[in-house]
Amino acid sequence: MKIAVKINDVQREFSITPGETLLELLRREGYKGVKKGCETGDCGACAVLLDGRAVNSCLVLAAKVDGHTVVTVEGLEKNGELAPLQEAFLDTGAVQCGYCTPGMLIAATDLLAHNPDPSEEEIKEAISGNLCRCTGYVKQVEAIKLAVQRMRGGEDA
Amino acid sequence: MPSREEERREFNVVKHGARKVDGVSLVTGRPKFTADMDLPDTLYVRILRSPHAHARIVEIDTSEAEAMPGVALVLTHKNTPTRRFTTAGQGYPEPSPYDTRMFDTKVRFVGDRVAAVAAESREIAEAAVKAIKVTYEELPAVLSIDAALAPDAPVIHDEDDSAGIYDAARNIVADVDIDVGDVEKGFAESDVIVETVCELQYAQHTPIEPHVVLSYLDPDGRLVLRTATQVPFHVRRIVAYALDYPLHNIRVIKPRIGGGFGTKQEILLEDIAALTTLRTRRPALIELTRPEEFVAARTRHPMRVRVKLGAKPDGTLHAMEMEAISNTGAYGSHGLTVLSNTGSKTLPLYNKAENVHFYGKAVYTNLPVAGAYRGYGATQGYFALETAMDELAEKLGLDPVELRRRNHIRAGETSPIFVKLGEGREGVEQIIKSCELERCIEIGMARIGWAEKRGKKIREGSWVHGLGMAVHMQGSGIPQIDMAAATIKMNEDGSFNLLVGATDIGTGSDTILGQIAAEVLGVPLEKIIVYSSDTDFTPFDVGAYASSTTYVSGMAVKRAAEKVRSQIVDVAAHVLDADPETLSLGDEGVHAPNGKSVSLAEVCHYAMYKSDQFQIAATASFVPEESPPPFVASFAEVAVDTETGFVKVVKFVTAVDCGTPINPVLAEGQMEGALANGIGYALTEEMLFSSRGRVRNPNLFDYKILGALDIPPIEVILVDSYEPTGPMGAKSIGEIGINAPIPTIANAIYDAVGIRLRRTPFTPERVLKAMRNKE
Structure with a gap:
């Protein structure tokens, strides 16, 4: 079909x-x-x-x-520019092998589209269905927080 | 030779948390992994696996499968090479036995290879696998360490063409026994003695990318293996041997890989893919499914470890004995070396004991095959050793921290174990040159609140809080065995190609090796183009294992960069008409004391086009003479629910001395990931088996690895030291973190509720049962 x-x-x-x-x-x-x-x-x-x-x-x-x-x-890239989440993943060391990264970025994109100011618990919940064996999730949570901060900073400016 | 103080200078590129050089391609989902490449006419390969734990193949009928439309090839023991080899990707000669055939007439675990089908699609291959008719003669199965060692145990490797098995008739793969001093006398002279036996479960690496290989012939007819491996050069050598095919006709490429942790230090699929391509002249793709990954990839060696410690009244250890019985599963991959590491990576930590005995066996069973797994035996040894240390502290009436302080190794000291026990053979002498374990302990105590919370049994409803600690060491590569090489060549815009055999498995080694080169050459990281892990284009490296890459490959890169730097200086001396001794590199140029400079681009232009032309380039190798250990002090606060037995880690703190962290962000990431894996290993992860040896939970729903919501707050503190034998002072960091969670959490549980857990994982059932037994 x-x-x-x-x-x-x-x-x-x-x-x-x-x-x-x-x-x-x-x-x-x-x-x-x-x-x-x-x-x-x-x-x-x-x-x-x-x-x-x-x-x-x-x-x-x-x-x-x-x-x-x-x-x-x-x-996720727009006009050849990385999305804030992608930049934040790079800046915080949230990518190790990178195999879970696409799914993690998608989950985080969904989260921020519906909840632009998530708590740490909400961030963890949003990516709780995305398993990562490399990072321990510490830097991924940090990356999402950083993206939030930058996106808000951008709005404020 | 610059002095240590000069070497300690501020770095420009090293010791900075640079972005990963492969980061952008990974966050944008570029097709960089093994299975991301589509080739026309690719055959899809599926493997028929044994339903029995132990059986002989009496008859195998592939006629129906072969006749199916779309089936290109069926491989069985009847039409494949019979030479035995080891799947363990180790240096040659491998210390693992040659006990494996591509396809054997006997199967030794549920999931063992029986046949493979290559077909036009996965669906056809799967249907054809089901159409293969096999008649088995079932044999009694050996499903535990005790069953393997029983006097009348069935013999798992009864074939006559295996080599390197210690005692096949008794199912013993390997046997280790080393002595220092006189341990019996040592115990007799000790005032306080404790003895503990700990047992560790079957656990899996679960990389998010399962094993995968794509093989094809290049236009010149050479075989290319694009594979998710930690050991591309060992893959090339072992496939050439197993297939008796010329090594020079094989090229192995490791693209990006989705995690390794040891399970990809193993030749699991490449031989089948290679043979399929050679027989059909077509590309072949083999991807393990997640259930296959659980059943037929590799696991950590389950172990039973007994530790006996004898001490003087002041807490000085006087005698130590460790006995380890390791279950290597159906094949002996890494059996000997994981066993020896159980002692060699743990016992030197307490070098005050004059009398030490380490002995043990690795045994075959009809269960999944164990292999290399981050921590590599040390993880198993530390559970028993650090539990015993906690018990000893209690018996002595000493703070557990104080007991460690009185006994742990320090800079300037050595341990006789270093010489007595290496990786499957004798070790090498070494004196510890960097050790900041004291500072690690101090910082860890402060961060966890040791003085305030330890022994307080703080209650919150049915939950009781407790604190535990442990200390650890590992190594940095395998001394006098591991070799790494690096090649650097210069381009006329002042950039450099860095070619390394070193294998980035997600650790960021491409990045840190680039940082080391950039530091030496005085350029930003962007000017280093890193290309790694391609047996045709990069020089040899043993691969990513044994915590070797930063230390061993890093030194090779540093040496290559220094050679290139000296060529650059010689050319610049001509250009500037200056004495080369007076020139310095930095800011992408070469500078003379009189203020004159020449850019690196100009230097390369001169060397390429002006006079006495040559390619500025160099290759260098490194073989370590020693294996300087990183050190960790780990502290946990747990809460135990006395009603359900549930253990919650409230906080996990580790302070680590890895020498100079070449990239602190990536170094923290190595620790955080290892800790998360270790906490899962301590609390939830366990492969369960049916009474007939079948894995009952071969999926990520029933085998619980931790998700983002399950991870406790993890704090990693990098405590700098300077390792004079390492690149820019660096030691390793890849493995050590995974040793920490089990003993640290076990000791914290004891502090909370007074029970000693000696069997992992610490599930609510086990905790509750232990609490009831105590009552």
């Missing part, structure tokens, strides 16, 4: 096979920033924004996104 999806602001059409997951479709179509870690929704490495909310793309059938909007990590 054919589906139409807006991915990272570009309207696309794909032929999909029945049972194909959104994760499989995205990776097949070159969105390699979407990572495969478990295929059971436990690790969050495959997270994307579906109509603005973070979902594990391994648990979403590709057929279900027909007519919807998807944003992957590749879509």
